Every structure is written in C-alpha cells, then in structure tokens.
Amino acid sequence: MAEAFRPGALDPAFFLYEHYRDPRVRARATQLYYRAKPLLPRRLQLDLRRAFVPVQRRQGFPAWPIEPILVDHNHEQLRAQLRRSGAERIPFVGLWPDRKRFCFVLTHDVEGPAGIENIEPVREVERAYGFASAWNFVAEEYSIPRDLFARLRTDGCEVGLHGIRHDDSLFRDRQRFETALPKLHEYLERWEAVGFRSPSTHRNSDWMHELPCLYDSSFPDTDPFEPVPGGCCSIVPFFFGGVVELPITLAQDHTLFEILRERSIERWLEKGRWIIEQHGLINVITHPDYMLSSTRLDRYRELLDFLSGRSDGWHELPRNVARWWTQRAQLSCPIEPETVRIPGPTDFAASVSYAREQGDRIVFDV
Numbered sequence: 001m002a003e004a005f006r007p008g009a010l011d012p013a014f015f016l017y018e019h020y021r022d023p024r025v026r027a028r029a030t031q032l033y034y035r036a037k038p039l040l041p042r043r044l045q046l047d048l049r050r051a052f053v054p055v056q057r058r059q060g061f062p063a064w065p066i067e068p069i070l071v072d073h074n075h076e077q078l079r080a081q082l083r084r085s086g087a088e089r090i091p092f093v094g095l096w097p098d099r100k101r102f103c104f105v106l107t108h109d110v111e112g113p114a115g116i117e118n119i120e121p122v123r124e125v126e127r128a129y130g131f132a133s134a135w136n137f138v139a140e141e142y143s144i145p146r147d148l149f150a151r152l153r154t155d156g157c158e159v160g161l162h163g164i165r166h167d168d169s170l171f172r173d174r175q176r177f178e179t180a181l182p183k184l185h186e187y188l189e190r191w192e193a194v195g196f197r198s199p200s201t202h203r204n205s206d207w208m209h210e211l212p213c214l215y216d217s218s219f220p221d222t223d224p225f226e227p228v229p230g231g232c233c234s235i236v237p238f239f240f241g242g243v244v245e246l247p248i249t250l251a252q253d254h255t256l257f258e259i260l261r262e263r264s265i266e267r268w269l270e271k272g273r274w275i276i277e278q279h280g281l282i283n284v285i286t287h288p289d290y291m292l293s294s295t296r297l298d299r300y301r302e303l304l305d306f307l308s309g310r311s312d313g314w315h316e317l318p319r320n321v322a323r324w325w326t327q328r329a330q331l332s333c334p335i336e337p338e339t340v341r342i343p344g345p346t347d348f349a350a351s352v353s354y355a356r357e358q359g360d361r362i363v364f365d366v
Ligand SMILES: [Zn+2]
Pocket: 109, 110, 111, 162, 166, 199, 200
C-alpha cells in the first residue's frame, strides 16, 4: 500500500474516513472476535490479545504510536502556499482559543459495576489538579445510581453515552444502526449528553454523520491493538457532516498496561510531547474499571502531572472543545487581522496564528 501515500497527491479524507481499510476484512475480524468473546474466560481473552500484538505491530500502516502522514501533508500544503505567495508567513485561525498551543481532554469509559464503584478515587486524583473529565456510560449494561450524573456535573464533569450495549451491534448492519438511532437520541436527551463514544471503538465512517450528537470520539488516530484496528491519522478534530470527531490520540490504558504490559507511562509522554509539538489534541481514555490499584492511579497521576506542568495547554471538557471546533469552522481569517472574534454569548477567545518556514520545518506562531 505504501506507494499510494505520496504527500501532495493524497486526499486527507482517504485517511480521516479510513477508506484505506478493507471493509470486508474489518467486518470479518470483528465478528469473529465478538462471537468468541463471551465463550472465553477473561484471562484467556487477554492472553489471545497479547498473542496478537506482534502481528498487529507488523501492520505497518497507520504507524503506531505516531502516524504523521496528515501532519506532514498539512505542512507540505503550507510550504507550497508560502512559496507560491512569496509571503513570509500565512495567517490562519488559531487551532485553540486563548492562544494555547495544544488542547487536552480527559475521558473515561465505564465498562461495568466495578467502574461505577471506582469513579470517586479517579476523580480525587483529577481534582487535585483542578481537572474536569468526561464520563461515558453504557445505557443498558449495568445499573447506574440515580444521582450519579448530577454528582458528576456538580463536580464540573460531563456525562456521555458509551453505547446502548457494550458490543459491536450498533454498526453491524444498516438495519440495526437505523433501529438504534432513536434510542441513542432518547438516551442522549434524557442524560443531557452531547457526546458519543462507541463500545470498543466500533465505527463506520460512512454513518457517523447520522449520530444524534454534537461530537463523537470513537476514532483513534492510530491503534493497531483494538478489535477494530486502524485510525483516522488525525491529531486535530474534524467533521463527519455536522458531527465533530474528537480523535482518541493516546493509547488506551487497557492497551498500554494490560495488553502491552508497559510498566511506565513513557509511551504516553512520548506521544504527548509529539502532539504538543504539532499543536494537536491530547485525548486520552482511561477506564475506572482498570484503575483499581494504587499503582494504576499513580500512573494516571504522572500523566496529569505532565499535563499540568504545561501552561500552554487548553484544558476543557470535550463538549466545549466540540463547540469551539464548530464555531472555529465558521471563522475566516482576513489578511491583516490582529484578532478574530466569535460574536454571541458562547464566545471563545479565538486568535490568529501564523505558519512560516523555519529551516526545513513548518512552524506555527501562536
Ligand atoms: Zn468500553
């Protein structure tokens, strides 16, 4: 496949919408996994997924943990534009408000009763840094305490929908998807939620624009280890029609610690530093269900420590990042502005950034 990926000749949509993936292969692999899964003890499921790691690592594209193809493509485009215009720099609407260099969101998928029980210890860690997070729940998989959503919101957090059941049924075929849409809508409304995270990141890029939500966050930028391998190759949000996609850009905690058996958060930090360098979105999923030990909570604390040490990061709830991205899409950048503003009560502090060449690199002045 590699010869098709010539920068300049490529269409970003081919990667964003995962059109490089063979839908027959992806459907077959997923179905096999999900048919076998209920029959296998959890220990064996984990062993199977670990045994697959060398095969998955060999897939080659998208590269893991960093796939730079769309970052490189964007730089190529800017370089060409700079050379064509003869200008020293090109203004564009800054990627993030408040003149921030990068953005980060903390998200959690609650898989079962153990996760429900373990929300507070995770929140305690986050609260110490003044961070808020999004909590995604499965609607019909386990019981959710009546006052939990209100408590989370009072605590500054956001509630999102992690599917109706935690399986691959939503995207298995068109009929199931269409039948599920009103139910998704109903839960989102009842929960006052605007965000969706598909169970096990099941997805179909041709249907995401029909989801009745403000944003989806089911596409990794690159992840060969999930039941649905692949990724959108993007470290900034993009659109499926009117639905904002907030790509998942760090490895999931389960992948890192259970499947790859990493002992440190070096993978998170390495990727985090690259995303910051590229002005991207750090979007991490951790599961309270797997954060039961003090060691695991310590790993998470180390990540938050890293993020809180940066004054140039925009920390927000995903719903506000999605609102910003929607509003940003309405803005254009006049030739010589100092600032651009979004009118109205939902104002974010938008500003102008500049792209310029520095040696053989493209850099952004925020
Ligand atoms: Zn899940």
